[in-house]
Amino acid sequence: MRLRSLRLRLSVAAAGLIALALGLAGAGLVVIFDRVLDARTAEDLDRTAKFLAGQVSRAQDGHLHLAAEPADSRFATPYGGLYWQIAPDGPDRAGDLHSRSLWDKSLPAATSDARAVDLAGPEGTRLIAVARRVTIGREGAQTPLTITVAMDRRDLAASRTTFLGLIVPALAGLGLVLALAMLVFVQRALRPFRTLRTDLRAIHDGSRTTLPNTFPDEVQPLVDDLNRLIGVQERALQRARTQAGDMAHGLKTPLAVLTALARRSADDRPELSAEIEGQALAMGRQVERALVRARVAASGNLRRRACPVAPAVDRLVATLRRLPDADSLSWETSVPAVLSYPGDEGDLTEMLGNLLDNARKWAHRRVVVTGEMHGSESILVIEDDGPGMTETAIARVSRGRRWDETKPGTGFGLAISSDIAEETGARVTLARSELGGLRVTLDWQSALPAERRTAGREATPH
Known part of the structure; x- marks a missing residue:
């Protein structure tokens, strides 16, 4: 538990207050016990003094x-x-009577009547004593007496020790019960925040759109502010998508016109025409990549979409099978139904479309698509048995350049896929496959709850 934890702070504060309260209560009980014990002892001593007065x-x-x-x-x-x-009474103390326990000692004269006082006793002990003044004899021959009865305070100390031996475990048990009760109280007090965290995770995963209005009055204002923030980001997302689409149409049309004009003038000035067409195509690719990055970045708000991977792979493979040059390829897919990508379906389709189309272009006979989950990590692997890529070529793709100019779009689609993956929290890794061609690994942290990660692991072979 971290030092900044609210639960830790509340628990420490509660434990300190409980310890302080129990300490004060224990001290108060000891004081009360001492006073009650002195009072009861004084009553017993006074009762003995009255008995002696009668005898x-x-x-x-x-x-x-x-x-x-x-x-x-x-x-x-x-x-x-x-x-x-x-x-x-008086200076002449001849004729004193005392108990055998005093032996050859005597008690000091007490100054109070029937009230407990402290006196010095034999052997340097401290006594609690009660003195009672009485008069005996007939009228005219009366003798005033002082009857003193005392007890060694060590006997009271033994009773006090016994009391402490009982009260300390009792207070310790009470402290334990109070600590457990305080832990339960802290857990219940923080429950709305745990619920809020769960609801925010649901919004992040895309299974909710807003937070519910069922929180306590102390937390509901925060929930209302979060709902307003979610609404503002959702509207900003829609505006960003609209602006990205408008920019795409606004830039692609002039570039298409430039390309057409360059091809029309190819007969008169072929070198200039080829240069203009090449630059227009390069600008188009850069615009496309920039628009993709802008669109994907705009979707990185609180609501994290979760898109199933298996249906998208099935649709794209079915589409690629229908291409004229795909008849000779063997497509092998094994993707768990539970595998979900943390992004929009459009982003996932565009990314997988580039990766699968690249594998189709270079594969000789086989393209293999597999998916798996390891704890919270999800992995999708696309492999082909084509010529593969060198480390230099992989580095070129990582810098956003094309792999091979002999095939249209080759390498640039991989760079766009890497951009999409990066913006959605995933990662694209290129390496050589055991099939002999390229191995593209797409991995990300799963957005699914833990109880759903273990379900639906059965993959559907195609």
């Missing part, structure tokens, strides 16, 4: 006495992580 009393000797201690075993384990302490 504490002052003995006859003035010392504090606890009727029952909390049942949690951590209060009885030295530095077990749960601690309680009961201390009289």
Whole structure:
């Protein structure tokens, strides 16, 4: 996938936003969990403090006495992580009561009542603590006390670690689901553009003339502009064809007159007449070639025609068979019905007419026409068993010159065919045939969809 791909950009942006959202959500959940955990812990500690407040009393000797201690075993384990302490208010802390877990330590005085605070604990630990102030004794002999219950925050950290061990895979799974959902969303969001590409390819192949008006409102303005562009090019094509035809008639008639005048004056000045006639014929050929190139170039618009090759070959071969000097030739054709040329039928007929007529003129006994497809490449080969061409002659034809002046039109038709092929995206290659004569190869990229390239491969021999 290229860096300029809209799908890649949307996917990367969506992945980044999903990752950011999940990161923020995870951080928020951890903060919420910490606050909820502190609140729940403070409630449990305050409940223990109320229990201790109900159990504490002052003995006859003035010392504090606890009727029952909390049942949690951590209060009885030295530095077990749960601690309680009961201390009289004031500077005299004599008579303090504390849990066995504090051992020989004591808790700092808390400044809040029934609210969670952080205190320094034994062995350098940090505690979350709740302090509750109560008064015991009869009126007139009351004793204010501060009951502090604390828990080691390492126990909370263990709960936090357990929570993280659950929330991280959950968020990762959610991220995967969101990423898949975003991929589906991107695919559906870009579907109109894929449909547009398919419809444009159909116009390019010649199976459609305009784009449909079934696109979403966000894409339809672009489709309307493309339809207007297609209409403008179609009208320009028609004007170009009309102008090319008018130019052909306007130039061929004066050239024909010059040729006739040259032949009429052949008796008086034969050398001048022959020179004028030769130049007129040369001008006619150049005009014909220029008009062909102009006409074919004008057809290179968005609508790429697809013309079947086999019917055109059959028609031309049937026509050439009827010529007087073609009776002794054997025509062998094998062209798949699926083979299509990316151009107008007129261009294909003119090009194949030149190539087949050239093979007819030089063949001794055989002319072989074969077609085949290799993936997206289409190939049409015309061979004869004539004398063939040298590399020098092939180079002359490539430069648009005639091959042999002894036969009218020889070589110049090959140059025109090369021009037509070039303008329609094809290529003409000349080489020596295994039959002994000339091998003309015409190859192009097929305009057919992939599912049709594998169908109709059966060739029809003639």
